[in-house]
Amino acid sequence: SQQGEEDPQALSIQEGENATMNCSYKTSINNLQWYRQNSGRGLVHLILIRSNEREKHSGRLRVTLDTSKKSSSLLITASRAADTASYFCATDDQGAQKLVFGQGTRLTINP
Amino acid sequence: NAGVTQTPKFRVLKTGQSMTLLCAQDMNHEYMYWYRQDPGMGLRLIHYSVGEGTTAKGEVPDGYNVSRLKKQNFLLGLESAAPSQTSVYFCASSYSMSGTWYFGPGTRLTVT
Numbered sequence: 001s002q003q004g005e006e007d008p009q010a011l012s013i014q015e016g017e018n019a020t021m022n023c024s025y026k027t028s029i030n031n032l033q034w035y036r037q038n039s040g041r042g043l044v045h046l047i048l049i050r051s052n053e054r055e056k057h058s059g060r061l062r063v064t065l066d067t068s069k070k071s072s073s074l075l076i077t078a079s080r081a082a083d084t085a086s087y088f089c090a091t092d093d094q095g096a097q098k099l100v101f102g103q104g105t106r107l108t109i110n111p
Numbered sequence: 112n113a114g115v116t117q118t119p120k121f122r123v124l125k126t127g128q129s130m131t132l133l134c135a136q137d138m139n140h141e142y143m144y145w146y147r148q149d150p151g152m153g154l155r156l157i158h159y160s161v162g163e164g165t166t167a168k169g170e171v172p173d174g175y176n177v178s179r180l181k182k183q184n185f186l187l188g189l190e191s192a193a194p195s196q197t198s199v200y201f202c203a204s205s206y207s208m209s210g211t212w213y214f215g216p217g218t219r220l221t222v223t
Binding site: 030031033035040041042043044045048050088090092097098099100101102103104 | 152156161
């Protein structure tokens with residue numbers, strides 16, 4: 001079963017606007033990661049946030065983590081057409097040895 | 112560094128045929144994983160390995176076998192292909208569970 005669940009499943013915005021995607025998970029985790037997948041390509045790592053961190057920034061990306069609510073959000077500011085992709089959150093279950101992915105959010109940036 | 116490579120990139124099989132997908136990484140990673148990606152299903156874990164000579168079942172292991180004889184290679188075998196195994200297969204590797212995961216470009220498999 002999926003550990004992470006992204007919301008919304010699809011998001012379409014205008015270039016220059018901010019895009020926010022959410023991820024919820026079920027069990028205790030060591031860290032949570034966000035990945036991007038362009039159409040027909042493999043996944044590319046964007047950012048990792050550890051369970052003892054609440055917020056992390058990388059360029060135009062901002063990730064928050066609320067372990068009490070078992071949720072995370074990814075904010076992309078000043079979106080560009082090149083940000084069009086699917087975005088996945090992934091968690092590693094404490095004690096388990098695997099990374100579990102959600103179903104992803106498909107983001108479309110309209111020029 | 113080539114990173115994570117997958118061979119082949121595309122393949123069409125007939126039902127009942129067998130094949131092996133090869134994943135190779137040159138980053139000296141311990142952890143290697145095979146996922147399949149289907150529309151609307153996200154990525155589902157097939158099998159994984161936490162070190163040379165070790166393998167373990169993931170979420171959807173039926174119909175697949177794996178081997179990790181060398182640290183840099185992780186092979187995924189389909190013994191008798193079925194149409195339900197039509198999918199895109201991704202290999203991933205990492206130095207540790209809490210580190211960055213690197214993905215291969217994928218293998219698109221069609222079983223007719």
